[in-house]
Amino acid sequence: MNIAIISRGENLYSTRSLFKAGASRNHVMEVLDPNRCTQAIEDGKPVLYFNNEPVNDLDAVIPRIGASNTYFGAALVRHFQSMGVFCVVQAEPILQSRNKWTCNQVLAHAKIPVPKTVLGTSGDVEGMLDIFGDPPYIIKVLQGTHGHGVILAETYRGAVSTIETLLTSKVRFVIQEFIEESNGSDLRAIVVDGKVVGAMKRQGQDGEFRSNLHRGGSSEVIKLSYAEENLALRAAKALRLGVCGVDILQSNRGPLVLEVNSTPGLEGIETTTGISIAGQIISYIERNKRR
Incomplete structure (x- = not known):
């Protein structure tokens, strides 16, 4: 298959991991910088150009949409959808998950517990x-x-x-x-195609209430409880995300969904667990293209 990764950074760990995983399965991989894509509608049909060359041979795309490029990136994904290209995550779920209030509204509608x-x-x-x-x-x-x-x-x-x-x-x-009892930690579960394929516990540095690895936090492999795994799967389903990272807080009243990320970083989870999340995403594409 011809698979494109939508990414502004071809040297980023996640982009490289996805590229390698796809190439190892004999797929033709490429990276498309969204800033070099031109979306058009010609004769009533969606058309896409990359570096002024038409793009019309893709089977699937893997969006890696950064927060600073949410609107244009989501518009590009929507354009691929209108062209009939399989998108690992679709435009509206990207927009819904990226906005923290909208995300919480969707989760609340699905009766998924979140912090007040x-x-x-x-x-x-x-x-x-x-x-x-x-x-x-x-x-x-x-x-x-x-x-x-x-x-x-x-x-x-x-x-x-x-x-x-x-x-x-x-x-x-x-x-x-x-949530004081979480002690500056959270759980990150990666969901791919309705299944949790990897999970880790992240712990913030001493005195830091945020557990993000980008802020110097540490991580360890963890086995989710049934309630935690079920919560992650329900959150992914509510937001209609084929691939996502679900962040969960352990509270005195049970697990709570903190955030859902439609473009989860792969370096921390792959390094911590030793699992090729990128390979799981490529397998997801293969399953859907066979249907």
Whole structure:
């Protein structure tokens, strides 16, 4: 098959891992930088050009859409869908998962437990905080990644000041309860085609409430409980994501979905578990093209 990876960084670990996994199975692999793609509609049909050359021979694409390129990247994926190309993740699920509030709304509709969350508005700031009770509070911008745009407000007045600053700057955000018992850790489950194919526990550095490996956190292999695995699968299904990373917090009231990532990094999970997640994604494409 001819498979393209939509990525702005052909030397990034995840892109290289996917390329290698596909090539090892005798697929023709290529990397398409979305910034060098031109989408067009000609004679009522979707047409795509890459470096001014028509792209019309692809069987499947693997989107690796960064947060800074969400709108254009999702539009490109939607264009491939309209061309009849199999997309590992589709455009609307990418957009829904990338926006933290929209993602929580979808999960809530599916009755999937998440931390208590409030959409930041220009209304009664103190009233919003009163929903949570005593501090600390977590404040998140809607489209941050790798732990960026996540603030721990340890005092009530500090939270008010932060929220007022975000409102003045017209930055969209949510307020979320702080799950103290998670102790700066979370679980990352990778779901591919309705199955958890790898999982790890991430632990933040001492004094760090964020567990992201990009922020110096550590990781270890973990076997998910039935409840945790079931939660990850339900979250992926609710968001209609064929491939995703589901971040789960272990709380006193059971596992909670923290976030769902439609473009999960592969380096941390593959290095920690020794599992070729990239190979699992290529297998997913092969199964779907045989149907």
